[in-house]
Amino acid sequence: MLTILGVLVLIALVWWLVHGRAAEQRGNRRPTATVGIATAASGSIPITIEALGTVTPLATVTVRPQVSGNIVDIAFKEGQTVSKGQVLLSIDPRPFQLALQQAQGSLARDEAQLRVAQLTLQRYQTLVSQDSIARQDFDTQAATVRQLTGVVATDQAAVGTAKLNLDYSQVKAPIAGRVGLRVVDLGNYVTPGDAAGVAVIAAVTPIDVEFTAPQDDLPRIQARLAKGDAPAVTVLDRTRTQVLGQGQFLTLDNVIDPTTGTVKAKARFANADARLFPSQFVNVRVLLDTLNNAIVVPSAALRSGPRGDFVYVVGADRKASLRMVKRGPASGDSVSIAQGLRAGEKVVISGGDQLTDGAEVRLPEDAAKGGVGAQQGERRGGRRSAQ
Template identity: 35%
Template sequence: MRNRKTTLVLAGVLAVLAAAGLWHLLKPPSAKLAAPTAVPVRVISVAQRDVPRYVSGIGSVLSLHSVVIRPQVDGILTRLLVKEGQLVKAGDLLATIDDRSIRASLDQARAQLAENQAQLQVALVNLKRYKLLSVDDGVSKQTYDQQQALVNQLKASAQGNQAAIDAAQVQLSYTQIRSPVSGRVGIRTVDEGNFLRTSDTQGLFSVTQIDPIAVEFSLPQQMLPTLQGLLLAEHPATVDAYLGADTDSDTGERLGEGHLSLIDNQIDTNTGTIRAKAEFSNPGQKLWPGQLVTIKIRTAVEKAALVVPPSVVQRGLDKHFVYRVKDDKVEIVPVQMVYQDSGQNIIKGVQAGDLLVSDGQSRLKAGSHIEVLSEPPQQIQAANTEPQP
């Protein structure tokens, strides 16, 4: 009985082996391993050109001259000769204050001066007569000296009267309020007919210079040697101002081009930054006091630089690298990052004209087979920037 079971098991094993061999002989050729699938990628050539290098920061627009117009004499505001928002020039008449009491004081001082001058004239005639008589002892020496003292007293009184006239004229000039700077009139705080006092701190309105204008900004303290070199250069460093306060965005409107004008005399120890200022010509008045802007300073020009889009360069554990196309495969090439911004990177380690992978790197490794897609660059960019659902 035991031998019979063993025979049956052996017969079953032989049947299975025979079936497996028959299937192996008769299997179709398609059962062979398929060739590796090519990875679809997009590529771009390494460009070589001169590239300006920039440093970016956030700045605040401020006026070079901003003046709050305040009264310098007490009195009633009789006339306002400018409107809010009006452009004025230095010396333009802005407002007038009632000047009648000051004019009366001025006339009184002039009358006193005329009286003293008449008295002085009589005293001078008498002094001359006394001098002639004193030669023959016609008058005493004491009388002559007293007359000389009277003349000196009247001269001093005349000088005092002239000083009072000058002071009254200064006070009278304050009743005509003129613009000390060229600029734009702000919102007024008082109307005609109000009584103004010199102790009022609010003022009538402000006049703010708009053109030219300045932008104050802060940069890391490591930029100090660069800023010093730019400030001492033969030609002032170019500074561009853009709308908005996002240093990683190039989509803001360009508001103006200026030049670096000064660096602050100390570093902020709390933030580790250095303040600087740039001056802008602002004929279109696109820059406005208090506005936040992005500034870009041209620090240097990289000659014959190798330029690629930011999407080309990949970052490894301790270095940057790119995928370079060789025939229908890719190879990993380490590169050195020389300069980067939101629009382009300058690298070393490749050559001008090399084809590098710009999209599809996530599925690549050294030696991967690739299929180069042929979409135009503008379509590729549009596809990448399309909003996700």
């Protein structure tokens, strides 16, 4: 009886080991994952610097009057674009006109006195040569001529100053640019010491954008600048959806910020359409180089693990193979693969979170065709179970 019982227990144990373990393994087997794929292609990928920048006008000038007086005319509008030398406003010119007439009168009087003194000196020259007058009289007359010459020179300077003040009564734009909001009104009394001035002009065509560049990119930037091949620079709005301008890299600062490892840089833009506004925050993209004939895949295909970067490559047998790769430069939603992948190979870009090396996968078109891949997997699984 014990022998029969032992045989039955042994048979039951063997059955469980064969059929129960297989059933357990089938229950633990992961279902076939549906993944999205993309084809690795050969193409060009730009090598760029991305940075935040601030729009900076070439010059910002607070226009202040050079003389004091009441404003009698304002010749500009707020927000107007003005040219260099254009009259912005006029100060009452009458005091300066009178001062000019007075200076011109003094000059005419002193010039007449000088002319008389010069003629007298010429006569004294003749008389002293004939020993008809004392030498002292001649010397005194020569000193009078020199004195009156100095007076005339002073009068000429006074006339020039009066003319300059009269010209200053018309306040002109020192640079070309866009005028800001008006800070004075008709009839206001203004002086050269007014801190706010009468207007603020910003030079906006062309205009600069200041940003920072990583110190690791300095050798490449400097090499291109030395050859006269300035990198192209694009500025975009804060949402990176609209291009605001295309320009050229201008210059680098002369020191690296040790706290950030970056250096200040500047690019210049024509800004003919005035889309760049002073003190505006923008996104800057500097095109350093273009990598040609690169293997390019979507950024979603590249994954990272303890051993480094890798992708899942899907073969014709619908199996995903883990492939270690070496990443290259990236641009937007694409990344180049420097090593480990060939053009034309298909890589997983979605649904690969639960994949393992060698796992079977389903493609979206399989599901559209009624789950061909799943049916094949079930048949293969059924055959294994039957075996």
